[in-house]
Amino acid sequence: MAITKKITPTLAALTASAAAMPGISGFASAASPITEPRISISTSSYQEQAIDGIRTTGTDNADRYDIEVGQFQLVAPMGDNAEIDFRLAKDRMSGASPWFVVEGADGEPVQVMSGATIDDERKDASLEYKHFNDSSAISVILGISSENDYLSHNIGVVVDQELNNNNTTVSVGYSFSDDNITATDSELFFSRPEKENKSVQLLSLNVSHAVNKNLAFQTGLSYEVQKGFLSDPYKLVMVNNIPLADSRPDSRYALIYVANLRQYFPKSTAALKIDYRYYADNWGIDSHTLSLIWHQNLTNNWSVAPMVRYYKQNEADFFANYLVTAENQASIHHSSDYRLSKFDAVSYGLTLTKQIGRMGIELSAEQYESTDSRKPGDSRTSPGLVDFSLVSLSASYEF
Amino acid sequence: MKRLIFRSFILMVSIAYLASCAEVKPWQKENLAKPEMQFGDQTLSDRIKSHTYFSKESAHGGTGSSSGGCGCN
Numbered sequence: 410m411a412i413t414k415k416i417t418p419t420l421a422a423l424t425a426s427a428a429a430m431p432g433i434s435g436f437a438s439a440a441s442p443i444t445e446p447r448i449s450i451s452t453s454s455y456q457e458q459a460i461d462g463i464r465t466t467g468t469d470n471a472d473r474y475d476i477e478v479g480q481f482q483l484v485a486p487m488g489d490n491a492e493i494d495f496r497l498a499k500d501r502m503s504g505a506s507p508w509f510v511v512e513g514a515d516g517e518p519v520q521v522m523s524g525a526t527i528d529d530e531r532k533d534a535s536l537e538y539k540h541f542n543d544s545s546a547i548s549v550i551l552g553i554s555s556e557n558d559y560l561s562h563n564i565g566v567v568v569d570q571e572l573n574n575n576n577t578t579v580s581v582g583y584s585f586s587d588d589n590i591t592a593t594d595s596e597l598f599f600s601r602p603e604k605e606n607k608s609v610q611l612l613s614l615n616v617s618h619a620v621n622k623n624l625a626f627q628t629g630l631s632y633e634v635q636k637g638f639l640s641d642p643y644k645l646v647m648v649n650n651i652p653l654a655d656s657r658p659d660s661r662y663a664l665i666y667v668a669n670l671r672q673y674f675p676k677s678t679a680a681l682k683i684d685y686r687y688y689a690d691n692w693g694i695d696s697h698t699l700s701l702i703w704h705q706n707l708t709n710n711w712s713v714a715p716m717v718r719y720y721k722q723n724e725a726d727f728f729a730n731y732l733v734t735a736e737n738q739a740s741i742h743h744s745s746d747y748r749l750s751k752f753d754a755v756s757y758g759l760t761l762t763k764q765i766g767r768m769g770i771e772l773s774a775e776q777y778e779s780t781d782s783r784k785p786g787d788s789r790t791s792p793g794l795v796d797f798s799l800v801s802l803s804a805s806y807e808f
Numbered sequence: 809m810k811r812l813i814f815r816s817f818i819l820m821v822s823i824a825y826l827a828s829c830a831e832v833k834p835w836q837k838e839n840l841a842k843p844e845m846q847f848g849d850q851t852l853s854d855r856i857k858s859h860t861y862f863s864k865e866s867a868h869g870g871t872g873s874s875s876g877g878c879g880c881n
Contacts, residue, residue: 449851449852450852451851451852451853451856453853453856455856455860478856480852480855480856482852496855498855498856573831574831575834576831576832611869617847619832619837619840620832621832622832622836622837622838622839622840623839623840625840625845625847627847629870631869631870633869663869665867665868665869665870667869667870669847671840671844671845671846671847673839673840673842673844673845675839680842680844680845682844684870686867686869686870688866688867688868688869688870690866692866694866694867696865696866696867698867698870704844706844712844714844720861720865720867722865722866722867725866748864748865748866749866754865760853771851771853773853773857775857777860777864795864797860797864799856799857799860801852801853801856801857803851803852803853805851
């Protein structure tokens with residue numbers, strides 16, 4: 410655990426959040442640097458379940474995505490007033506992906522998959538330097554993410570300021586990401602651009618507060634601006650039975666509000682974690698996310714944490730499974746991407762941890778299920794919604 | 809969206825006001841300092857969960873991490 414140099418260490422509990430975004434990862438201690446280096450490694454297996462009744466192209470293998478993920482993290486002190494956080498991640502992805510949607514024999518939409526043609530690798534690295542002053546801290550984060558068709562560079566800055574005798578932390582963060590997309594097989598598919606670019610900027614303001622000795626609350630507001638090529642180069646939309654490229658607006662403005670609560674129960678040696686998020690953007694998407702975790706400490710340094718998470722979104726203004734329209738009335742923007750459709754999802758999981766001296770071991774499993782509540786004729790929901798499982802095994806060692 | 813910004817701002821100001829009313833002493837913060845009481849992604853498995861949600865849902869943000877990448881497919 411962090412030992413304070415100038416500020417109470419417990420304000421680490423109240424570090425302000427920054428919205429999820431490349432370049433902002435600032436949730437580490439706002440109050441004081443760590444005193445001992447810590448190394449963590451993790452391996453994860455992600456598996457998507459097949460969709461009933463899908464069509465594929467040229468192959469019977471319609472298995473959706475499988476991803477194997479390896480992660481490494483080193484957190485180390487840098488002198489008395491600073492620390493670094495270095496992270497590496499490598500993903501190995503394979504499987505089939507939703508491609509476009511056609512009208513089935515019964516008039517209902519049917520998802521067409523790409524076939525098991527995708528085999529890709531993602532490498533991700535980030536380095537955060539955090540400097541601590543008497544009652545504030547500043548973090549600078551640099552990151553890079555690389556795939557064979559995607560390259561992202563990002564930078565972020567987060568400033569934390571403690572107020573009210575260290576019971577309140579105000580945090581302001583900004584990040585910028587510059588992404589280049591080079592679609593594979595662009596010479597074979599007319600719909601795939603050879604080279605495109607997009608940028609993402611995020612500004613966030615967060616306030617965390619210790620309400621009493623067992624209760625902490627956090628709230629935050631973020632504003633995100635995306636510019637450039639925001640379409641998916643690999644997806645198509647059937648318009649009057651003609652496949653057209655996925656086409657989305659070249660700008661997206663999003664507002665994200667979060668409200669999080671942590672309540673500790675001393676008699677039960679347990680903690681309740683409640684996280685809520687509201688998201689809205691100018692593509693017409695509104696979303697609510699609520700997650701609950703009960704963290705129960707057990708004897709012999711064991712702990713168990715069941716979780717449940719509910720997610721809900723409505724469809725983007727330009728989402729359509731497929732379009733049948735008069736030629737001169739076809740809209741400029743259209744996408745059949747299931748992630749832009751209306752859906753809700755429930756996930757549940759369990760995390761088991763064991764501390765053995767300086768080493769911690771964690772096993773985590775989660776099942777995510779999209780709710781198939783689509784009524785016949787409902788064009789707002791995609792037939793390609795995803796269910797998946799995610800299992801992670803992690804270990805960390807503090808020197 | 810303007811209404812949401814206004815409400816969020818009012819909530820933040822309210823919290824700042826409440827912050828001036830109550831004070832938790834340093835020696836009372838033992839429980840607040842426990843790992844399970846922290847906000848945001850704390851472990852590598854938290855991080856990969858956030859990245860997965862980012863890849864499969866339209867809404868994103870608010871967890872403190874996700875790392876980069878296109879999140880396609």
